[in-house]
Amino acid sequence: MxxxxxxxxxxxxxxxxxxxxxxxxxxxxxxxxxGVDVGHVVVVGDRPDDLRDALAFxxxxxxxxxxxxGGLGPTADDLTAEVVGAFQGRPSAVDAELERRIAAVVxxxxxxxxxxxxxxxxxxxxxxQARVPAGAAVLEPVGTAPGLVVPPADGRxxxxxxxxxxxxxxxxxxWSAALAAGPVAALLTxxxxxxxxxxxxxxxxxxxxxxxxxxxxxxxxxxxxxxxMREGELEIVTRFGPDAQPAYDGLLDALTERHGxxxxxxxxxxxxxxxxxxxxxxxxxxxAESCTGGLLAGRLSARAGSxxxxxxxxxxxxxxAKEALxxxxxxxxxxxxxxxxxxxxxxxxxxxARFGADVxxxxxxxxxxxxxxxxxxxGTVHLxxxxxxxxxxxxxxxxxSRTAVRDRSVTMAMHLLRELLLGGPPA
Amino acid sequence: MxxxxxxxxxxxxxxxxxxxxxxxxxxxxxxxxxGVDVGHVVVVGDRPDDLRDALAFxxxxxxxxxxxxGGLGPTADDLTAEVVGAFQGRPSAVDAELERRIAAVVxxxxxxxxxxxxxxxxxxxxxxQARVPAGAAVLEPVGTAPGLVVPPADGRxxxxxxxxxxxxxxxxxxWSAALAAGPVAALLTxxxxxxxxxxxxxxxxxxxxxxxxxxxxxxxxxxxxxxxMREGELEIVTRFGPDAQPAYDGLLDALTERHGxxxxxxxxxxxxxxxxxxxxxxxxxxxAESCTGGLLAGRLSARAGSxxxxxxxxxxxxxxAKEALxxxxxxxxxxxxxxxxxxxxxxxxxxxARFGADVxxxxxxxxxxxxxxxxxxxGTVHLxxxxxxxxxxxxxxxxxSRTAVRDRSVTMAMHLLRELLLGGPPA
Numbered sequence: 001m002x003x004x005x006x007x008x009x010x011x012x013x014x015x016x017x018x019x020x021x022x023x024x025x026x027x028x029x030x031x032x033x034x035g036v037d038v039g040h041v042v043v044v045g046d047r048p049d050d051l052r053d054a055l056a057f058x059x060x061x062x063x064x065x066x067x068x069x070g071g072l073g074p075t076a077d078d079l080t081a082e083v084v085g086a087f088q089g090r091p092s093a094v095d096a097e098l099e100r101r102i103a104a105v106v107x108x109x110x111x112x113x114x115x116x117x118x119x120x121x122x123x124x125x126x127x128x129q130a131r132v133p134a135g136a137a138v139l140e141p142v143g144t145a146p147g148l149v150v151p152p153a154d155g156r157x158x159x160x161x162x163x164x165x166x167x168x169x170x171x172x173x174x175w176s177a178a179l180a181a182g183p184v185a186a187l188l189t190x191x192x193x194x195x196x197x198x199x200x201x202x203x204x205x206x207x208x209x210x211x212x213x214x215x216x217x218x219x220x221x222x223x224x225x226x227x228x229m230r231e232g233e234l235e236i237v238t239r240f241g242p243d244a245q246p247a248y249d250g251l252l253d254a255l256t257e258r259h260g261x262x263x264x265x266x267x268x269x270x271x272x273x274x275x276x277x278x279x280x281x282x283x284x285x286x287x288a289e290s291c292t293g294g295l296l297a298g299r300l301s302a303r304a305g306s307x308x309x310x311x312x313x314x315x316x317x318x319x320x321a322k323e324a325l326x327x328x329x330x331x332x333x334x335x336x337x338x339x340x341x342x343x344x345x346x347x348x349x350x351x352x353a354r355f356g357a358d359v360x361x362x363x364x365x366x367x368x369x370x371x372x373x374x375x376x377x378x379g380t381v382h383l384x385x386x387x388x389x390x391x392x393x394x395x396x397x398x399x400x401s402r403t404a405v406r407d408r409s410v411t412m413a414m415h416l417l418r419e420l421l422l423g424g425p426p427a
Numbered sequence: 428m429x430x431x432x433x434x435x436x437x438x439x440x441x442x443x444x445x446x447x448x449x450x451x452x453x454x455x456x457x458x459x460x461x462g463v464d465v466g467h468v469v470v471v472g473d474r475p476d477d478l479r480d481a482l483a484f485x486x487x488x489x490x491x492x493x494x495x496x497g498g499l500g501p502t503a504d505d506l507t508a509e510v511v512g513a514f515q516g517r518p519s520a521v522d523a524e525l526e527r528r529i530a531a532v533v534x535x536x537x538x539x540x541x542x543x544x545x546x547x548x549x550x551x552x553x554x555x556q557a558r559v560p561a562g563a564a565v566l567e568p569v570g571t572a573p574g575l576v577v578p579p580a581d582g583r584x585x586x587x588x589x590x591x592x593x594x595x596x597x598x599x600x601x602w603s604a605a606l607a608a609g610p611v612a613a614l615l616t617x618x619x620x621x622x623x624x625x626x627x628x629x630x631x632x633x634x635x636x637x638x639x640x641x642x643x644x645x646x647x648x649x650x651x652x653x654x655x656m657r658e659g660e661l662e663i664v665t666r667f668g669p670d671a672q673p674a675y676d677g678l679l680d681a682l683t684e685r686h687g688x689x690x691x692x693x694x695x696x697x698x699x700x701x702x703x704x705x706x707x708x709x710x711x712x713x714x715a716e717s718c719t720g721g722l723l724a725g726r727l728s729a730r731a732g733s734x735x736x737x738x739x740x741x742x743x744x745x746x747x748a749k750e751a752l753x754x755x756x757x758x759x760x761x762x763x764x765x766x767x768x769x770x771x772x773x774x775x776x777x778x779x780a781r782f783g784a785d786v787x788x789x790x791x792x793x794x795x796x797x798x799x800x801x802x803x804x805x806g807t808v809h810l811x812x813x814x815x816x817x818x819x820x821x822x823x824x825x826x827x828s829r830t831a832v833r834d835r836s837v838t839m840a841m842h843l844l845r846e847l848l849l850g851g852p853p854a
Binding site: 011012013014015016017018019020021022024025026028029032038039040041042043044045046047050053054057061073074075076077106109110120121122124125126128144167168169205206207208209210211212213214224225226227228229230235237286287289292293294295296297298300301302304305306307310311312313314315316317318320321324325354355356368369370371399400401402403404406 | 441442451453470536537635654723733741795796830833
């Protein structure tokens with residue numbers, strides 16, 4: 001039978017959004033691959049009572065496994081290990097051997113960075129980080145903080161709590177050791193697979209999809225279907241056990257029948273679709289961006305292996321840069337304005353020519369909050385993609401913040417690339 | 428007296444990380460500015476039982492206010508309004524006037540996008556979105572989904588629940604109406620301010636800071652101090668009521684005394700510091716990026732008003748682009764390799780010259796996962812910034828994923844810019 005788990009993300013910096021949490025989703029996905037379904041991720045600040053409440057809540061939902069992240073640093077506001085130990089009925093004490101190992105890491109770190117090493121001032125912090133609940137398994141530090149696997153004290157019931165550090169690199173580096181620890185390995189034995197499939201559409205409203213799902217309702221047993229609309233893209237994610245594979249196949253048939261012309265992927269995301277189309281046809285691409293300032297090039301280059309298709313891009317913020325680096329004629333800017341279909345086309349052509357790429361992309365727009373006019377308000381964006389034998393253009397009026405306008409412009413450029421390369425639903 | 432609140436973020440797409448939650452932190456910050464302290468953000472998938480458990484948990488912590496986000500769409504997995512209504516003892520029914528207004532919005536949306544409008548197929552979804560718990564206040568839709576303010580049913584105790592949609596633009600557009608709603612306005616009357624101040628250091632270990640805080644412990648009453656170390660930057664965030672201002676001033680003195688040479692800001696973040704230094708001195712900047720593929724230009728252009736200092740940048744992914752667009756001599760690449768201090772310097776010089784900027788930045792490195800060699804393993808990054816009268820270079824060996832290496836390289840480039848422009852702790 002599949003099992004469930006809960007996740008606690010600690011840290012006032014996460015709660016207040018100064019740091020975006022990458023750990024909760026990462027852990028939820030890793031657990032899902034193991035057949036473990038996460039029902040709740042609770043984000044708490046650095047108050048011990050709040051953490052205790054969160055642990056009690058998750059234990060109360062009956063999950064056999066809770067994973068915590070963060071709160072393992074040397075400062076007094078980092079309290080996770082101590083609170084989890086107390087919650088599980090296992091008082092903490094300093095592990096002298098561990099203390100020695102952490103001290104060595106801290107010394108090495110400071111020396112590496114050329115920072116003034118003052119072992120005395122760091123000793124108390126190291127000692128704090130070396131405190132281990134009685135009977136807990138220690139996961140060796142990847143940075144300075146050890147992880148812990150803390151089962152309930154003998155005679156108590158409740159979840160096994162895995163305590164991991166907050167820095168994503170440290171957490172991920174410790175994950176396999178956490179899974180191998182006795183109490184966790186025992187939980188995961190014989191858990192069946194939990195499959196996940198994704199269908200992506202462009203040009204169908206969530207309300208239309210809802211009608212399709214209602215009509216197919218009696219054939220969807222065993223499927224957990226969630227839909228999400230963002231920036232015009234409708235994503236349908238379905239989770240199911242191996243027994244429900246036929247039901248999923250039936251769902252896919254129903255979706256294809258009703259919405260086949262808007263489906264652009266039954267798996268890979270937009271970025272993978274575009275990258276696959278470029279590499280599959282052996283084409284190269286170059287970008288010329290004004291309002292998005294390099295974000296499209298940044299997104300294209302985010303994929304490992306992107307050097308196979310991405311030659312580069314120019315963020316041409318100043319008009320002089322559009323002229324000097326991308327050969328946009330001064331007269332075109334003067335006549336139509338920097339934010340115009342004509343300049344978007346000239347940018348795409350310029351990128352293609354200057355980089356010697358097969359495909360060029362041009363983006364120009366008013367990201368705001370300033371710079372809008374009655375004629376070209378904030379959110380006006382012109383896009384153009386040009387390939388060996390086709391050219392596509394779009395004019396957009398986007399709503400939202402500067403960040404939203406920039407992000408959506410980049411997504412629309414990716415859809416234009418997709419349409420140019422593969423056809424499918426028009427961007 | 429200050430009050431507390433809880434937040435529930437719904438949506439399997441958030442729980443699994445397919446969508447990063449922007450709403451929880453945004454709401455936490457807005458509430459903090461109003462003097463309302465958020466203790467827990469609970470992320471739940473689209474299961475009604477999980478949402479009910481989360482509401483019960485937060486109600487159990489005694490908070491007078493809970494804000495939910497998401498789950499207001501037309502599909503069957505969007506259940507927030509119905510579940511909250513039931514939780515508050517207020518059964519839902521269709522609001523016919525609201526249904527009419529939502530239907531009009533949906534029609535307009537489909538027409539605008541040129542999508543096939545089939546009013547019949549969307550009617551059930553519209554009807555679902557128009558269901559309102561008895562006695563709840565409706566917040567007019569910004570997109571298609573209305574928000575709700577749902578107090579406990581008469582005679583019941585518990586928090587007021589504010590129900591907001593998931594798309595950030597819709598949520599933010601509805602926020603002032605939510606605050607103005609009677610039950611929320613009543614809660615917020617006479618809540619005192621909750622101040623927040625931030626000190627940022629570069630070159631101090633968290634363990635050293637911990638020692639300073641321990642030594643000053645008896646003078647820190649009334650301050651809630653949290654520290655966060657990431658990518659070498661140590662951030663100290665302090666929250667306090669107006670009464671504790673003198674205690675905060677004392678903390679700032681203590682930090683300055685012990686760590687003054689590593690403090691680079693007592694407020695604005697790194698990006699604001701760099702932008703302020705550039706605009707303050709009337710300098711312009713241009714970038715030349717290899718492994719970071721435009722992310723530095725994207726980051727510099729993220730700020731409103733960045734066109735005052737950013738001329739642009741080149742993402743020179745291919746070596747041919749480094750030569751053609753940035754004048755990096757072919758011989759330098761041949762002799763030292765594309766990832767070298769010499770090429771970083773040539774990139775910085777090329778960006779400066781080609782854009783006619785006062786300051787140029789060059790980044791080249793091996794972001795991985797492939798492309799590493801024994802000599803230049805994955806994570807090897809060379810940076811250079813060059814200004815009118817100075818030049819700074821750094822060679823890094825970064826650990827972590829492709830994303831981590833790219834992000835850290837960009838952050839280090841920002842610190843190099845800061846150092847070049849302002850001095851302060853060396854990057």
